[in-house]
Amino acid sequence: MPLEGSYAIWNNRGGSGKTNLTYHLAIKYAYKNPDKTVLVVDMCPQADLSHAFLGDDDEGHDYVSQIGSLKKNPMILDGQQFIPRTVSGYLDLFTSVGLPNNVDPRTFLFNVSKFNNQLPRNVYLLCGDTSLELLGKAMDLKRSATTVTPYANPWRTITQSLRVFVHKIGERRGIKLMTFIDTNSSFNIATEIALAAADRIILPVSEEHLHRNGFEYLFSLLYGFSQPSSIYSYYRHYSFYYRADENGVKLPKIHLILCKAASTTKEPMLGISCNQSPKAEEIESCWHFVYDVYTKHRDAFEVHSNERMSPRPSSSSSNSERYSTISVNNHTNNFLSIETFEEFMRQYVMHISNDTNVVSRIAVKSHSPLLAFKNPHHSHEYQSNTQNFDKALNDIVERI
Template sequence: MITYSIWNNKGGTGKTSLTFQAVTRYAEKNPHKRLLVIDVCPQANLSELLLGGQQNGGSQNLLARQGLMPRCSIGGYFDARLPAPFSPPNFNAADYITKPNIYNQSVSQNIDLICGDPLLELQAIAMNTLANAALPGVNTWIGVIDWLKDFLDKVRGQYDMVFIDTNPSFSMYTQIAMACSDRVILPVMADDSSRRAIQNAFSLIYGQQLPSAVYAQYTFATKMNSAGRPLPRIHLIIKNRLTQYMGAASAYHAVLTGIDSDLYQLIQNYPNCFTFNIPADGLVDVRDFQTTGVVAFARGCPFSVMPTGRLTLGSHRVQVKPEYRDLALSAVDDVVAKL
């Protein structure tokens, strides 16, 4: 079982829509494999997409799952952990798993979902308090950081791939996701803040390039290493939302070239942090999905099964050209080919 976290500490990089399209396409092209999607984001946008999108009741379906007893969500599972934070309780994993295909038939049957939950923000306060508690003979931080690992241990053998959609922050629930991941997918855009986000990843995940040595003892990497736990490795950097105007003479070209050169230098300095040793093997260019992406997002619809032509979006009629849909699908296939 391979576990991916999709993360960037900069918001707005198209992380959730990319995750939705890549996961649903991977499931479609690999029908013999079982996939588990875990939405570790308080906004739970990926869950809404998988459960139908805005136009097909995704929000209402998500609220219904969160309204069950126990809550059928990541928040429901974390609720079960709060009374016994440092040792896994006896729980039924199926209580927290949803089958999206029941609600959204455009999603393959081989995908299962643990829904996101706004409770995560409130729970993060409790998690931090518990993780910093001083108890003799107990590594309280590891006790909390292993919550999701404990869940995956329970279902190990049932799934081939796990995809975790994360929040841009590096809060406790994001660290819990990273701690049980094998690989990281990092979506970036052609801007300087995305370029800095790659550098930030090395500070936050790996404890490298810190502004001061005083922070070293507090880093995620230091705590994981002290407990003998492996860190996830960066597997893919997706240059997202490129457009046809980003040619060699464009203002974006310098940023994109800078991302390549930064990546090359990081691989040279920290080869153990990557699953690849040549930048081209870990880079994918994805053009802006534009109207095609907006319609797919609203409908909770993978590109591979999305109709084209004049479509209804709310009270509006929009045009989705077949050639644009096919270009978007081709870009997603490029991502899927590297998973």
């Protein structure tokens, strides 16, 4: 198939590093796979990912807001209607009248290398839009069929509107397409559309916020495995997972959980004592809860093939060593059988140093790929952290 894969980077908690990860992962994948087209979709209303890719214009004005307000690069439909070349422009058009036959979806895309020559030429962006949240209110009305729509099943069609876009791009002859979708923390219609467009989920988490309740809520939102309370169970037919099942909308599977290590600094966070970070036994208990969910609902996790487990580390190893990454073997077609907690952790969980988060944020703000360690003006510690993050990105790409 021309569509190599589609990944949503999602967590229902803000500040988990979704945008940073999407930015760097897309760039790293594009550099390592120059024969493939990399599509990046910004489905977060803040549009930070698009700001990182496109930056400012020659006069120092924010490019993304000008695209969204039709001041830059508008799309002209039927010679008279102007549409923003953003994700909001596409969704508004699609949910109102469908995608006209004379509209090539590639018209909405920006080649990011034209805005920053440090970026690879095979990365294309469906630009974010700060109007996405406002548009979501209208799309919710259309999806619930309280207004006239051109669709027999508006809930299914609108929920899969971005999936249609991705597949239409992938249908182009000669294209091998890989898609990365940045998402919003709020579980609104934009997030639901983003998740419905992806086949797999990469889930960034942090040890500082690791708690069983967080995973329990996450699993309940997307898959309905458990509810925080049974008091409102009679409303479950309004939930996303229930409606998706009812309308035949495919839900993505969890491919990889990226766990950022807890910060080693002791700076308190907004009135919260720094000693409130979870203890080692609490973190271990949380991972056992996730493993228990896996044993009961394996169909929610991506089944990895063409891979073999790395040798089991000794019991004296550190967490990052104990749950090491797998190695790839392209000479076998056997599906991986995971029967133990340790095997689950090595297969689905990757640990990343917290220090690399600072490096990745600086690169995003400077509209640059992760090339900072080549700059002799940076400190040895900074260069070391950048190299560590670059290695982590390589490991993630190897597992995609």
